[in-house]
Amino acid sequence: xxxxxxxxxxxxxxxxxxxxxxxxxxxxxxxxxxxxxxxxxxxxxxxxxxxxxxxxxxxxxxxxxxxxxxxxxxxxxxxxxxxxxxxxxxxxxxxxxxxxxxxxxxxxxxxxxxxxxxxxxxxxxxxxxxxxxxxxxxxxxxxxxxxxxxxxxxxxxxxxxxxxxxxxxxxxxxxxxxxxxxxxxxxxxxxxxxxxxxxxxxxxxxxxxxx
Numbered sequence: 251x252x253x254x255x256x257x258x259x260x261x262x263x264x265x266x267x268x269x270x271x272x273x274x275x276x277x278x279x280x281x282x283x284x285x286x287x288x289x290x291x292x293x294x295x296x297x298x299x300x301x302x303x304x305x306x307x308x309x310x311x312x313x314x315x316x317x318x319x320x321x322x323x324x325x326x327x328x329x330x331x332x333x334x335x336x337x338x339x340x341x342x343x344x345x346x347x348x349x350x351x352x353x354x355x356x357x358x359x360x361x362x363x364x365x366x367x368x369x370x371x372x373x374x375x376x377x378x379x380x381x382x383x384x385x386x387x388x389x390x391x392x393x394x395x396x397x398x399x400x401x402x403x404x405x406x407x408x409x410x411x412x413x414x415x416x417x418x419x420x421x422x423x424x425x426x427x428x429x430x431x432x433x434x435x436x437x438x439x440x441x442x443x444x445x446x447x448x449x450x451x452x453x454x455x456x457x458x459x460x461x
Contacts, residue, residue, distance in 0.1 A: 278316045280306060286327040286367045294324055294379045325384040328375060331368035332391040335360060339398035349406030350459065354451055356402055361428040361447035365435045373432035396421060412458050420458060427454055 284305050288297040299320055303310045317323050338359040345352050363369040377385045403417040431446060441449075 274316070281308075281313055281316055282323070282327055282330065283367065285323050286330075286371045289324065289327065290367065290370050290374055294320075294375060299323070321381045321384055324371075324375065325380065325387065327368055327371050328380075328388055329391065331363065331366075331370075331372040332388070332395060334363045334366075334369060335395050336391070336398065338363060339395070339402070342402065348411035349402070349409045350411035350455075353402045353406045353412075354455060356399070357424060357428060357451045357454070358444075358447045360399075360425075361431060361450055362443045364429055364432040365437070365443035365446070370432040373429045396425070399425065411460075413460055415458060424454060 281302065285297070285299075285302045288302055288305070292301075297320075299310045299313050302323075303313055313323065317326060339356055342352050342356040342359070345355050364373055377388055380388055399421045400417045403412070403415070403420055406412045407414055407417065428447075428450060431443075431450070435441075435443065435446060437443070
């Protein structure tokens with residue numbers, strides 16, 4: 251008798267729900283990346299969604315479909331940058347060593363993130379350009395980051411790896427210093443964001459480490 255050939259299942263030409271979701275997320279992120287770079291280069295008011303759409307070869311309604319209006323696009327860009335900082339703070343708590351070791355680790359990541367596209371947008375964008383609804387969310391996230399930094403400082407004080415200091419003032423001082431590279435650092439320059447972050451944190455640490 252002739253052997254029966256096993257029928258292989260046909261590959262479906264239709265995308266699965268997971269594939270559709272992944273494709274949507276990739277397109278959405280591409281829009282955000284294009285938008286945040288324009289916001290950083292031109293400023294929020296000088297950037298239109300038509301400009302963003304043109305760089306991607308899509309139409310403005312496509313941006314509305316994935317993200318909404320310009321205020322919503324900006325809020326999403328800012329949220330990504332702020333959440334990266336919060337994730338860095340959470341990850342830092344799992345790092346070995348003393349409190350000051352963890353603080354320095356977070357400060358390096360803080361500076362690096364602020365020199366990347368989304369973190370740069372956080373520093374370069376004033377909350378006055380946001381709508382009343384968006385600015386509330388933006389300020390909530392910024393308070394969380396301030397609280398996280400102060401918590402790391404207080405842990406370092408508690409274990410004696412740095413002397414007793416005003417944690418609020420130190421947090422504001424460190425954040426102020428590490429925010430500014432977002433305005434002047436050149437990604438194409440001789441120092442990478444990682445190298446610059448390490449050097450800056452070393453300089454700042456000399457002010458709060460025990461003598």
